[in-house]
Amino acid sequence: MTGRWVVALSAGAFAALAPTIASAEEPRARYALEVDAFGGYDLMVQGRSTQAREIWSKNGGGAVAASLSFRTPWVSPFVDVGYYPLYASQSRVDLGPSIGSVRSTGSLAAIGVLGGLGAEWWRLRLRLGIGLYDVDVRATVLGRTIAPRELDGGYLVALRGVVVRSRRVEVGLEARGGFVVEADTSFVSFGVTIAGDAVTF
């Protein structure tokens, strides 16, 4: 339900605010080195698989990302670094007759470093990226904690709608989709972005 509320509120806010500030828009530089920060909430969509009985669980969490792009009137190359908490839970698992049923806690997160191209149209910006995700596990069973991690290939798609735009800064709402190929895991994130022109040309 959290995800649906985030989507609904984001879409509503964008629809309500965008027309009112359109007239205050100032022309932007045609070329700029743009710095972009994203904060929001993400949900793991694919990759949850367990035979255990969950005592509690939390899908997703607060996601943050930062990106650097070279904005042009056509396509804009970018590099994006993001942190996405994917899942956390405590479960009861049966380890067989010799040990019996025990509690297991775990968390899963991904750190993505991706690059790609973006394109803008009106107040919308679409980015397609490819790169690497550092998939981090932290799990405790029988009092012993392990923290394995693996580096997987993946993709990023981000769609942003600008709500407020000045000459050098803009604020928008963004939906992100990530897919971690080897881990067969995907997630979506919804949140706010603030972007500014660090250098203009």
Place this chain on the structure above:
Amino acid sequence: MNGSRTQPALRGHGRRAGPRSGPRWLCLIAAALSLAGSCGGRRKVIDPVFPDGGLLRDAEPLGQPAIARLAGLYSFPRVAPRLRGPVVAHDAPGTLSLFGAPDSAMAILRAGCLDGGARLVMEGVWRLPREATVGLIRLFVGPEATARALCAGDAASLEGVDLASTTLEFATGEDADVPTDALVATWQRARKDPEGRFLFGAHRGACRTIDDCGVSENSVASIRRAEAFGASFVEIDVRRTLDGVPILYHDDTFTPRLSSGTYCHGPVAEFGFAHVRALCTLKYGEPVPTLDEALAAAIDDTTLRGAWLDVKTVDSIEPAVAASKRFGAAAAAKGRRFVVVVGMGTQELVDAFVALGPPDVPCLVELEPADVRAAGCAWWGPRWTRGPMTADVGALQAEGRGVVYWSLDESEYIDAFLTLGHPNALLSDRPGLVRQRFEVLDVPLPAEVTP
């Protein structure tokens, strides 16, 4: 949203069940956004079952000697729709398997007697591994005199069976449809009996996950089914957990291709055994087995002749050698002819093996013939891509050593390596296909290897 989802049957395929995942609408968004992959990843093929238990529900199970009596080569009067080519009937504990070619078609059947032994029925599942296509199969053994003799089960009755007149009256169907496509196969001849002079190896336990055999590779379940898939020995992959427990898993990293679990990601060597058991299951839901569990199942639950331990890491050599000794002795104590061969595919593994002292366990080296001799091993296991290498094979066999090519899955290559290389064994993801080709081709039998 935690419940498992079962998708409806697809025409021409078995029931496919996807792993647990999130809401479908979110999945669709993610898939569309990411422009890659599919929700749920690779799906699994679940064997169909007869409604209400089929005819076997009320049948008297057929004894193993009677099942074994039916083993042989059968031919079809016309092109069969699903089990093509001369079909090899192969007995395994509790089942009779049928192996066709060239598309690796196979069926695994259980048998029972009806109407006081007047009718002998077999029911099971046929499959085409390459296409992951499955369906139900039912056959009756004829004529009635043969059925009665087999159902009687005593030695005199079995000896009196007129195999030349024996027929297998098939009916096969798509997916879970009750079989209707009828066909009659007739007895052609008895099987060749290699008596240990040629061995059929099952790669990764029985059947790789990519073939969708209904069990996971490197699982206890796959080892228990290996004979039904046509194997006389299994090859299994051994690596160690963080706390030193040898387990069966092929890759060095847990991957959704082979296993599942929300937290089942990362290098195997960084997981304790309790973590493996708590966080990971194999593709078809089985637990990741320990080496001990796998070998105990192979010895106690099958009549397999051995296991090739494909040791993956240097620190797994010592526990593999210890397991070879322990389970070799246990098998001998039970009167089982079962050997545990320690297999090594890299120089580092060979060095670690040699460092343990003079080899006193059966062993196999995949490198060069000189390495096999230096390590004191009885077996050479070259990869098939190197070619038949007939001179090397002949030289090693002259020294009393054995050669097993790995891993051949296509009939044209199996034919070439059987007829050109004259090996002592073949390792395959489809050992039933190797059996079928071995029966059909004129293959000379090498001498038996004493490990």
